[in-house]
Amino acid sequence: xxxxxxxxxxxxxxxxxxxxxxxxxxxxxxxxxxxxxxxxxxxxxxxxxxxxxxxxxxxxxxxxxxxxxxxxxxxxxxxxxxxxxxxxxxxxxxxxxxxxxxxxxxxxxxxx
Numbered sequence: 035x036x037x038x039x040x041x042x043x044x045x046x047x048x049x050x051x052x053x054x055x056x057x058x059x060x061x062x063x064x065x066x067x068x069x070x071x072x073x074x075x076x077x078x079x080x081x082x083x084x085x086x087x088x089x090x091x092x093x094x095x096x097x098x099x100x101x102x103x104x105x106x107x108x109x110x111x112x113x114x115x116x117x118x119x120x121x122x123x124x125x126x127x128x129x130x131x132x133x134x135x136x137x138x139x140x141x142x143x144x145x146x
Contacts, residue, residue, distance in 0.1 A: 040133065045133045046079075048133045049079035049131045049132060049133055049135075050076075050077070050079050050131075052079065052131040052135050052136075052137065052139075052140050053077075053079040053080065053081055053129075053131045055137065055140050056081055056129060056131070056140045056143065056144065057072055057081055059140070059141075059144040060081070060083065060144055063144075065085060065086040066083055066084070066085060067083060067084045068081060068082070068083045069082045069083065069084075069119055069121075069126060070082060079130065079131040079132075080128055080129065080130045080131070081128070081129045082110075082126040082127065082128045082129075083126060083127055083129075084121065084124055084126055084127065085127070087124070088124075089124060089125070090107035090108060090121075090124055090125035090126050090127045091107045091108060091125065093105075093107065093127050094106070094107035094127050095107075097127075097143075097146055100146070101142065101143075101146040103139075103142065103143050103146055105127050105128055105129050105130075106127075106128045106130070107125055107126070107127050107128070108125040108126075109122070109125050110125075110126070110128060129143065
């Protein structure tokens, strides 16, 4: 019912707007490596990154425990992708945005 009321295109646009706001802010943070093709404007509302050489699990745990920000870390069932990115040992921290996230959530994640 919710999806029909909101409209799937509107929900997708809301997610993408949040992801783009996040991307525009984190790309300026020193020592952040962002993975993916951000040249495509119409893309999934996810962003995968690493903070320097920090283990992705350590970063993800810190975000959850200290800031209540829940991400997915590790290999994301994609070992060949991580081999190609040279992140097989480190993994990556994945942020996924939903229509239930708010712009304040993005700001908080960037600050954390």
